[in-house]
Amino acid sequence: MRDNILIEKIWQEQENDLVELKINCSAEYASAIQTCYVQKEALGYICDQITKCVNLLQKECYLEFGKKTGNFTPAFSMGIEIDFYGHVRIEVDVEIADNDSRKHRSCFYVKTELGLLEKFGNNLSRLINEPIGYCVTLND
Template structure:
């Protein structure tokens, strides 16, 4: 994930897709986000897709868009880089 965020920040003229888990099959719930191409002012949209684990066929999903900016995405990437060594209950955000 962090590598893809860094790649995106280096060239935000391309969309980047980040996925955790598989969206089909016998797996744990999946999460994905697509960082859309940023505009000239550094604004971007992020398509978020979260699986809600409440039915067996895995068809219950929550999809929504988040509007953000490159600086917030950079802060998120910095916080995410230390997330893997953090304590249970740690939260990260784009703010």
């Protein structure tokens, strides 16, 4: 299995600028799928943070799609780590929405390269205006 993160726009509410995303993460030893809701503005912020992380070669960057605690819909997060050589390791935290207490999660690393992460961030920003069914991949 190849390391990858696939994010697809599956629903959008026009009035509140709310977007539903289907997120599919895979690595050598694990894979997980979830859906989450995010405001367009928050998605734009996430894209900006990925760009900032890449351009400034920040060693660590943490991003959340939604809120991981409290009485909210399922959330997804990525902890991005960049080493000296430009290798990228992303710790994905995928919520398994099979209970009301939000206690089931799957966390694992997805590996990529700096250029692919930059491309992913740029393409992710297109989800804001693209139609339902638009899909962004990390390692394409």
